[in-house]
Amino acid sequence: xxxxxxxxxxxxxxxxxxxxxxxxxxxxxxxxxxxxxxxxxxxxxxxxxxxxxxxxxxxxxxxxxxxxxxxxxxxxxxxxxxxxxxxxxxxxxxxxxxxxxxxxxxxxxxxxxxxxxxxxxxxxxxxxxxxxxxxxxxxxxxxxxxxxxxxxxxxxxxxxxxxxxxxxxxxxxxxxxxxxxxxxxxxxxxxxxxxxxxxxxxxxxxxxxxxxxxxxxxxx
Numbered sequence: 001x002x003x004x005x006x007x008x009x010x011x012x013x014x015x016x017x018x019x020x021x022x023x024x025x026x027x028x029x030x031x032x033x034x035x036x037x038x039x040x041x042x043x044x045x046x047x048x049x050x051x052x053x054x055x056x057x058x059x060x061x062x063x064x065x066x067x068x069x070x071x072x073x074x075x076x077x078x079x080x081x082x083x084x085x086x087x088x089x090x091x092x093x094x095x096x097x098x099x100x101x102x103x104x105x106x107x108x109x110x111x112x113x114x115x116x117x118x119x120x121x122x123x124x125x126x127x128x129x130x131x132x133x134x135x136x137x138x139x140x141x142x143x144x145x146x147x148x149x150x151x152x153x154x155x156x157x158x159x160x161x162x163x164x165x166x167x168x169x170x171x172x173x174x175x176x177x178x179x180x181x182x183x184x185x186x187x188x189x190x191x192x193x194x195x196x197x198x199x200x201x202x203x204x205x206x207x208x209x210x211x212x213x214x215x216x217x218x219x220x
Contacts, residue, residue, distance in 0.1 A: 040067045040077060048078035051097035060085055060104050065094050074134035074147040087112060091128040094149040099131075099213045102192045103152055106211075110188035111157065118181040121159040129153035129208055138204055145195070151212035157185075168207035171199045190219035 044052075055062055061084035069075040079094040085104040095103065107126065115123040130153060133146040145151035156166045170178040189196040189211050197210040201220045 040069055040075065045078060048097050051078070051101050052080075054101050055080070055097070055104070058101075058104065060101075062100065070134055072134060072147075073143045076132060076149040079149050087123055087126060089126040089128055091130040092152070093130060094132045095152065096148065096150045096213065099150055099152065099193075099211075102213065103211070106185075106189055106192045110192070111185045114181055114184045114188070115157065115159060118177055118184060119159060119163070119165070121161040121163065123157060124160050125158035126154060127156035127158070129155055145212035145214040148214065150214050151195075151210060153208045153210050155208040157181075166207070167199060167209060171206075194218070196220075 052064070060082065062080045062082050065076065065079040065081055067075070067077050067079075076094050076096070078097050080097050080100050081094060082089070082092050082100050082104060085107055087107055089107070107123075111126070112123045115121060131146065131151065132149040133144070135144055135147060136142055137144045155168070156164055158164050165174065165178050165181060167182060170182050172179070174182070186196060186198050186209060189209060193211040193213060194217055195210070195212045195215060196219045197205045198208075198220070199206045
């Protein structure tokens with residue numbers, strides 16, 4: 001009985017912070033061996049407080065999430081969960097606030113206008129493969145930005161007229177307007193996120209855009 005009680009907080013934490021990843025692996029797998037020197041702050045950082053203010057000014061509905069250290073270098077600091085950015089997005093769990101802010105702005109000011117202008121229909125939904133996932137980058141021992149809730153994978157854009165424009169089917173095989181739309185929104189992502197990876201990067205990204213705020217600027 002005591003074991004069940006001790007496990008309950010961990011299960012609840014998983015409900016908040018769980019999510020998809022680049023290659024759809026199980027996020028419950030053991031964390032990578034790499035360790036991080038980063039420590040959980042005792043109070044919100046200035047960057048996080050400013051980010052909250054920015055979300056409030058943009059009238060984004062969100063909730064603040066507690067800092068969590070999951071071991072193996074995987075931790076979530078200064079994270080929020082986006083509740084309403086004007087367009088429903090599936091799979092969004094914890095996101096570091098700057099990632100959430102840039103994602104919201106990308107959807108509102110990049111993706112939605114492009115859908116109307118290029119495809120002639122309003123954007124009504126985005127399907128993602130998720131945010132937080134404690135794992136290394138595929139094929140390496142380095143921790144993925146997903147392990148810091150600092151990345152999101154976007155796969156499908158749904159329009160009011162019923163069309164589903166997916167990265168997998170639309171990047172190379174879609175009609176001219178779909179291909180143009182996907183390239184426009186990807187180029188917009190390159191300007192808003194530190195890293196933007198798509199089908200031109202490698203086969204692992206054939207079905208989604210990986211967007212994160214870590215490391216050095218890189219777009220492919």
